[in-house]
Amino acid sequence: MISVIGSNSPAGSSFKQIQHYTQLLKSKRFCPYDYGEKINLEIYGQASPPEYELNKITAPVAFYYGSEDYFCVQGNIDQTASKLPNLVERKCIEGFSHTDVLWGIDVVKSVFDPMIELMKKY
Incomplete structure (x- = not known):
């Protein structure tokens, strides 16, 4: 299986997804992607992304x-x-x-x- 795994991994992740995981680890919050205060205000109506409910x-x-x-x-x-x-x-x-x-x-x-x-x- 090593050759099959090696030929298919890593796959299925984007840079933005990895950035989001990093944000979650640093903030210790479970919330959507943090675009920065200005864009967060446009998207979420607040300076930081809301917690997932x-x-x-x-x-x-x-x-x-x-x-x-x-x-x-x-x-x-x-x-x-x-x-x-x-x-x-x-x-x-x-x-x-x-x-x-x-x-x-x-x-x-x-x-x-x-x-x-x-x-x-x-």
């Missing part, structure tokens, strides 16, 4: 993450999960890292099959 999500949400995903910090997982009013499942996939959902050998059995069964309920 996760408490307004009414759809059922399943929260899957890997125990070895170094991009997902446990504190952030807990904080985000606590704000979701309709969290129907929270599942840590043991041994999974950030890219295992793409490349993991057991992804169908560990993630996709249970996720499809859960989706059938809703």
Whole structure:
């Protein structure tokens, strides 16, 4: 799989997306892209981007993450999960890292099959 992974990675990210992740890390806030005060005022009606209002999500949400995903910090997982009013499942996939959902050998059995069964309920 190394040759397949190497020929396809990295892919699917833009410079703006990476900038946004950096903004989120620095600000310790979960909010839209920060364009700077002037453009933020035009877009958001305020000097800085507003926090995402996760408490307004009414759809059922399943929260899957890997125990070895170094991009997902446990504190952030807990904080985000606590704000979701309709969290129907929270599942840590043991041994999974950030890219295992793409490349993991057991992804169908560990993630996709249970996720499809859960989706059938809703």
